[in-house]
Amino acid sequence: MIRQVFPDSNIAKRFKAGATKTTCIINRALAPHIKSEICKVMRDNPYTLAIDGSNDSGLKKMNPLAITIFDINRSEVSTTFLGMGTTTGIDAGKASTIFEAMDSCLKEHDIPWKNCVGVSLGNCSVNMGKKNSVSTLLQTVAPACYINGCLCHLIHNTAQKASHDFAKVAHLSNVVFTC
Numbered sequence: 001m002i003r004q005v006f007p008d009s010n011i012a013k014r015f016k017a018g019a020t021k022t023t024c025i026i027n028r029a030l031a032p033h034i035k036s037e038i039c040k041v042m043r044d045n046p047y048t049l050a051i052d053g054s055n056d057s058g059l060k061k062m063n064p065l066a067i068t069i070f071d072i073n074r075s076e077v078s079t080t081f082l083g084m085g086t087t088t089g090i091d092a093g094k095a096s097t098i099f100e101a102m103d104s105c106l107k108e109h110d111i112p113w114k115n116c117v118g119v120s121l122g123n124c125s126v127n128m129g130k131k132n133s134v135s136t137l138l139q140t141v142a143p144a145c146y147i148n149g150c151l152c153h154l155i156h157n158t159a160q161k162a163s164h165d166f167a168k169v170a171h172l173s174n175v176v177f178t179c
Contacts, residue, residue, distance in 0.1 A: 002017075041069050047069045052122045095136075103141070121135060
């Protein structure tokens with residue numbers, strides 16, 4: 001790739017990198033720089049968050065945070081991974097613990113909640129419930145933020161219900177729907 005980017009460079013023509021060196025360049029040099037630039041944009045501009053936690057029964061849960069920004073420098077909307085938001089212990093799946101992981105990730109990069117205009121969460125009660133959920137905790141730090149459930153899950157559930165009802169109406173009783 002270096003040779004293609006810099007075709008007139010003698011140094012680039014001689015550059016060689018295997019998988020290990022390439023991984024280190026990406027993870028230790030490029031990724032931190034790119035993340036730093038994205039965080040700079042998020043400090044002064046609107047952004048949205050999307051988070052969907054793992055649902056395993058262990059004591060460690062992953063809650064990856066994806067962010068979407070309009071990068072004025074590149075004149076484009078971009079979505080990228082911000083952090084893992086890992087939670088541990090017997091309270092790993094509690095709303096307060098998940099929210100704290102989200103909050104810590106933003107604080108780590110000095111990103112204010114006031115710029116968050118939207119958050120997408122999984123549709124479970126720990127996220128979207130009316131009392132003591134991630135949604136209610138978000139409303140305390142970002143009251144103007146629009147919070148919605150996961151559209152993919154909503155579409156899936158709608159399609160599943162519609163296909164089940166269609167099978168009844170069409171008298172397709174021998175068709176088995178599994179999801």
